[in-house]
Amino acid sequence: MKGTQLGEFEELVLLIIGVLYPEAYGLNIRQEIITQTGRKVAIGAVHSALSRLQDKGFVKSELADATHERGGRRKRLFQITASGKRAMEKNHELRNSLFNQISDLALKGLNFGETN
Amino acid sequence: MKDPSKKISPPKLADQFLNWFCKKELVEEIEGDLFELYKDQLELRGWFRANLVYWYHVFHFLRPFALRGKRKQANSIIMYRSYLKTGIRNLKRQRLASFINVFGLATTIAISVVVYVLLERQFTLDQFHQEADRIYAIQSDIDWNGRDETWGKTPLLLGQVLLDEVPQIEEMTRVKVTSGIVRFDDKVFNERITFADPEYLSLFSFPLMYGESSALVSKSSVIISERLALKYFDDQEVVGEEVKLIIDGVSHLFQVAGVAHDFPDNASFSFDFLVNLDNLENIYGTKLAQWDDVRNESVFTFIELDGSANLNVLESSLDKHKAVSNEINQDWPIQKFRLEPLTSLARNAQFISEPYASGSTPQILMMFAIISALLLISACFNYINISVSMTQKRLNEIAVRKVVGGQRKQLVAQFMTENFLLCLIATIVGAVIGTYLFLPGVNAIFSGSNYAVNLLQDPYIMVFLFGLFLILGLVSGAYPALYISAFKPVDILKGKRQKAGNNRLSRFFLTIQFFLTFVAIVSGLLFTSINEFQSEKDWGYNQENILVVPVDNQEQADEMLKLAAQSPRILGSAGSQSQIGLSQNQGVVKLLDERMTVRSFTVGAGYLETLGVRLVTGRTFNKAFSTDVQHVIVNENFLKKSGMDPSAIEMTSIELDGENVTIIGVVEDFRFDDFFTPMTPALFRLNDNGYNYISFKTVSGGLTTTEQVVMNDWANLFPDSPYNGFFQEEVFDGFFESTGALNQIMQFVAFVAIVLSAMGLFGLASLMVMKKIKEYSIRKVLGAKGGHIVNLISKQFLILMGMALVLGIPLSYFLFDFMFEQIFPDSLDGLSSVPFLMAIILLGGVIFLTISSHIIQLLRMNPVKNLRLE
Known part of the structure; x- marks a missing residue:
């Protein structure tokens, strides 16, 4: 089962939920993705990712109070769960450890004694 | 910033659509997000774009996670795969029918794409100005001899007074457009000259390629368009060059302080030669600090309001200024000053006399939209016809499918799948044809237009095409699918299916x-x-073999007339201030207690003969009679409209613009407008000074050679002035x-x-x-x-x-x-x-x-x- 894996976009959304805590909801997550990464994403894509994250148990959510701003509709605020945090840490560690294993040579290439 | 009076309402249909397909528990949060997004877009880009964006995002929620209904079982997905496969096979088998369907639909879709682009341009005109939704043009509603008219211009001083008086006005610019001769080295052309307050460049978003827009503060600076820079200097970076502006024979020196970027395609107005408004004083002698005649010294006035301004209050506060203006100009009193948003200025330009923005005609566009809709319907009919008849070949397939347990729902799904597949192909083909074949065609037909669309990057055209695809698929597919699926299998297999009705x-x-x-x-x-x-x-006068040369001053006029006298090819010549089909004055004739607007042509003696205007009764002007300046010659329409008795018309006295003049002759109606405009009363007056045009009547076929002679002479005599001659028959070429x-x-x-x-x-x-x-x-x-x-x-x-x-x-x-x-x-x-x-x-x-x-x-x-x- 790939159920507990964290996709690239899902991870991005998860991170941004953390950044925006405790005010993370669909639209400002999208806004944050656009400003931070310059990617153009539709609001539908964000909601889709959020629903997947919730199915996998990485985030939990609750409805906030209705505001005039949204024409009287409530917004759903998201928050990272413990397993979400673990999944993020696992990804982060994996990435760091793999990055650290890359030799200098592979990164810089052969420079024949030139220093830069 | 918030304006509670404005109600924000996203497109209802989109909301209903969302409610229809989306899971109940998700609707609220999604709608909330979309609502917020809509609000932002509304402020940023106007309702049209905001609505499109809303739709775009609603469609983006058509994803499995949000869809209502039971989770689809794997089985039905396999069935869809089978439907698709059968569909493709069917399209391939019936090549001719498929081709007809795809081709027909694609052609009409391509036409729709063109209409969409034309309409979109219409609705986004001038919206590129960053503050477009806060900029207003002040219009004057005028009582034009008992008829209400809207004028695009206001008294010159109004803008300045308002700026001092109304705190909600952030910026204001007045604009006046005239024409003049621009000269650099040996390049001499007539150009459009724009006089404006320096705020013009900050109010409107016309970015400069070179130079500073603040330079317009200086009276001797000019900002030119890229087009003009290339025309005069063959270069764009020309800041610091000096050019001469010649108006009424007097030349003024200007220094190029900036070159504007090429103007966007959806700009309904732009400029070529932009100078400070204060120059009106030294060039035209305009008194900038006086309320003056609204007709003669009026300008376009644009204001930018801050968010807090209430339009109704502002409009009514404008009322007090009309009295001052009306005192000076009693003939056409201003009823009301009105604020027209910049975003709709071009669209309403046709209802405004002398608008600043040049709009196109929405009626013609609407006609195209209707035509393209009819063609689409026609293509749908083709499709329905063909697919219904084609089932004849597939009856057995349908019957067998039903016998082995296929439900009607599944048959409908199968036919709809085939149908959507075909529509999808047609939509893609049509979009490509429309963009790469028809749009360039339209550009070729309307010279100077530049319509284009980016299929893959413009989300609006994608939404439009997707919507079109859905509608086409449903409209053209529903009937055949329902009709075919209703057949009774036993009847089909027995060969008993009734033939009547189906055709x-x-x-x-x-x-x-x-x-x-x-x-x-x-x-x-x-x-x-x-x-x-x-x-x-019949144009009512002789258009052929007439060469007209516009002149700036008496010297030029004299030289031209002298030339005419020498040349054997020129049969006759005459000077005039007005020119038929090109320029004339408005006059008001008082009849008993009624006022009538007339076109008044001021011409020299011999003009009527040269142009071949046909006399009905009376006589034409004669230089020998000094009293002829008090005389007028009217057209037949004048008699008709005024109700005067044609037999007793000669030597009748009428009051024209407050002056008593006498009618000495009547001419046949002649065309000074195109045939779209009804004939109106007109009259000729005599004035042998201040000619603006010299008309030559040449021998038949001698037009081009004569022009060559005139042109050469002109270039030798007047190197400072461009030669602007034209043939009278070209007047209505546009x-x-x-x-x-x-x-x-x-x-x-x-x-x-x-x-x-x-x-x-x-x-x-x-x-x-x-x-x-x-x-x-x-x-x-x-x-x-x-x-x-x-x-x-x-x-x-x-x-x-x-x-x-x-x-x-x-x-x-x-x-x-x-x-x-x-x-x-x-x-x-x-x-x-x-x-x-x-x-x-x-x-x-x-x-x-x-x-x-x-x-x-x-x-x-x-x-x-x-x-x-x-």
């Missing part, structure tokens, strides 16, 4: 199509005849060009309509023949003659055509008769019957040609083969 709808559709085609052909032919009509029509463009489009539409109905007919005929092939074979075996079979087949289609004509001839006659009366108010003769006859012949010919291939096939075949097959 009635097809026939009805085909009749409608013939009808639409007929109307399209007639309109194409009628529009073609407009141009002929115009050129054959008008002919626009009707010509309309012409080409109508002809194209007629052509597409013909092709579409021919294709529909071809498809239907081949299926009808196929179905009855045994009948025909038996008839042949039993000795039927070829003519008999021709009769049998063509009769049914000719009946349909007859019905279409019975419907089409009277309807289109009344429609076009009404339209032409609107377009050409002065033509008394009704429509000619020629286009109708030609359209009947054309339609009949197309029908006959289309079915003749089937007939030939039938006649040649060996009947035994068809009968033996079983």
